Amino acid sequence: MADGATAPPRPEPDPDDVSWIEPPTCPRCGAFVRIYPTTYDRWVSLATVEMPAKDAPEPFRWRLMRLPDLSRVTTDIVAVRVRGIDPLPGEPVVPAHRMRCGPDW
Numbered sequence: 001m002a003d004g005a006t007a008p009p010r011p012e013p014d015p016d017d018v019s020w021i022e023p024p025t026c027p028r029c030g031a032f033v034r035i036y037p038t039t040y041d042r043w044v045s046l047a048t049v050e051m052p053a054k055d056a057p058e059p060f061r062w063r064l065m066r067l068p069d070l071s072r073v074t075t076d077i078v079a080v081r082v083r084g085i086d087p088l089p090g091e092p093v094v095p096a097h098r099m100r101c102g103p104d105w
């Protein structure tokens with residue numbers, strides 16, 4: 001309360017119910033995307049499937065990580081750019097949707 005953390009908790013998603021979220025679509029190309037928060041207050045559209053790191057150019061490599069919410073037992077998923085370290089060629093990464101839907105598409 002002193003930190004201003006007064007927002008109501010999010011409802012617990014039902015893991016057996018896969019229909020509770022309609023996958024968002026890209027306004028440009030209509031493809032299904034996944035939209036995740038990042039660690040710096042921005043949101044990013046990611047492809048719905050992972051691919052080996054060797055098939056995704058470095059600027060488009062993302063990884064999904066669980067961010068422990070210390071105030072609750074739930075965890076949040078955040079998108080983190082894969083940078084600094086080179087992943088193994090076969091290591092799965094989540095490509096940014098922009099890779100398929102960039103200005104030159």
Ligand SMILES: [Zn+2]
Nearest residue numbers: 026028029101
């Ligand atoms: Zn698109």
